[in-house]
């Protein structure tokens with residue numbers, strides 16, 4: 357769980373004076389998440405989520421917050437950042453840190469998804485990709501290939517020989533893929549880039565929202581789909597793909613936006629890329645942790661297993 361910065365009731369009341377969200381009732385630190393400080397903030401008008409950004413800067417944040425606003429206005433169920441009543445700003449400041457207040461989504465995470473949940477995620481993901489096409493701002497995926505190249509040498513000294521070798525060889529493979537003409541042909545746009553089970557809300561089988569856009573960026577749509585397939589459609593104990601869930605997600609995605617030839621060709625390379633991305637970030641969080649009042653780091657070995665599975669058993673696409 358993560359509360360890196362303690363927010364007092366006084367500071368919350370002060371914040372609410374800037375926002376048209378009613379009067380303070382309660383503030384509660386949220387368990388879960390590893391990047392930012394999150395609180396549930398309740399007023400007489402409803403429930404909100406207050407996020408203090410711990411790593412992201414005031415230069416990076418407008419992309420995420422305006423993307424959420426853009427998608428919310430396009431009818432995609434995502435949290436809508438609330439604006440300062442006087443300045444209209446959606447990037448706020450709390451305890452000296454950049455901050456945002458968004459509406460609290462209904463529902464809860466579906467941590468044991470069935471094919472029907474994977475299909476709902478696939479369909480909404482494709483709708484979100486299409487809705488992002490006319491978003492005007494640009495910011496790369498900050499956890500993309502340049503960050504992997506920069507961070508792998510930092511974590512490598514902590515790994516034994518076989519693991520270091522896997523890291524190096526996969527990174528070399530991904531650099532090779534990124535230089536290919538098929539990769540250049542992949543459709544791109546704003547992507548979520550971290551749409552794991554814990555970043556989607558469901559009420560029963562109904563998807564009620566995508567949230568936590570703070571790893572979003574412009575990247576290939578296929579990478580975003582690969583992130584989802586590697587989390588929603590695997591057996592968590594082994595990392596192996598679960599065919600009914602994977603096919604449900606792929607079919608639902610493609611009913612909205614069929615994959616191009618280049619995407620079909622590179623699906624497995626991007627599944628490996630997504631496993632590598634989260635393996636590196638988990639190694640980084642594990643071996644170079646930050647201080648937090650409430651924090652449970654994620655297990656890096658999980659994505660090492662997922663990567664090995666993706667290399668050994670490519671996923672086949674139905675014709």
Ligand SMILES: Nc1ncnc2c1ncn2[C@@H]1O[C@H](COP(=O)(O)OP(=O)(O)O)[C@@H](O)[C@H]1O
Pocket residue numbers: 358386387388389390391392393394405435458459460461462554555567568570
């Ligand atoms: N808009 C929201 N609506 C409802 N719950 C939310 C919302 N944003 C965050 N949460 C809750 O807070 C938890 C942590 O948020 P998350 O964005 O995943 O943190 P982090 O940015 O640190 O990864 C989520 O698991 C969820 O329970």
Ligand SMILES: N[C@@H](CCOP(=O)(O)O)C(=O)O
Pocket residue numbers: 388389390391550552554555568634637638654
């Ligand atoms: N989903 C990533 C880590 C990012 O954490 P989140 O709580 O912001 O989704 C992982 O599982 O490694």
